[in-house]
Amino acid sequence: MSKHFASIDKKGCDSYVLMLNGQIEAYRINEGKYPTGFQELFDKDYITEEAPKCPDNTEISFGDHIAFVSEKQESKPKSQTDQ
Template sequence: MLKSNNQKGFTLIEMLIVLFIISILILIAIPNVTKHFATVDKKGCDAYATMVQGQVEAYRIDIGKYPTSITELEDKDYLKVTDSKTCEGKTISITDGKVSVSN
């Protein structure tokens, strides 16, 4: 009986090379993804502060004066109560009709 050495499949070396290439691609991709998360969080916080400023202006138009705090906007249903005082761990405050984000 003759045995054929014509089996199809990957050798161990080929598999190791593929795993090595995949590892390199992952090492390149992960830092780029984490940078984008930080950028997205900052832009989201900036957008939220702009939205709160819009609600401050809407409050002034409706009530005739600027709100003195975020709580005042929440009480009048201009903002939802959940987490509207913070953004990315920073405090959002209103001073003389201007919204500011500070540590």
Template sequence: MKNQKGFTLIEMMIVLLVISVLLFITIPNVTKQGSSINSKGCKAFKNMVEGQVEAYRMEEKTIPEDLQELADAGYLNEEYKQCPDGRALAIDSEGAVTIVD
């Protein structure tokens, strides 16, 4: 009988078991980080909008009333008027940008 090289069924089952255990460990950790990632993304977007408000204020000598005014003036893209997690942003009368929950 020839010496055939390859994996046995038991070896393949052990490899699948190890991969399954690793997946069971990593998937819950990744899903827990989703809200943290969205929160940090919203804070970063808020900071970017604050910069755009300041640029608008410097060029137009006035404060924009809302994000639509920034978008109309070309400071924001139309599709980027809210945080990645869906929360809205608001601009107050002094030009401060806040996250509306």
């Protein structure tokens, strides 16, 4: 069941990042330039958080005119024999 929730969190995060990238493009169209970061989007009311995070609290980065999530290392749970 936890695999299912992880999949939902990943899809939710992916969707949130896509929405942020849409706001970055909207800013570019309206302002004639790309924002320098999330703070600029927040200051001009394109987003509601100064430092957006995914629903699972994964940090989202900004660079090269896009929002993205760095691939995080997934650790495997230890089995009782590994402990």
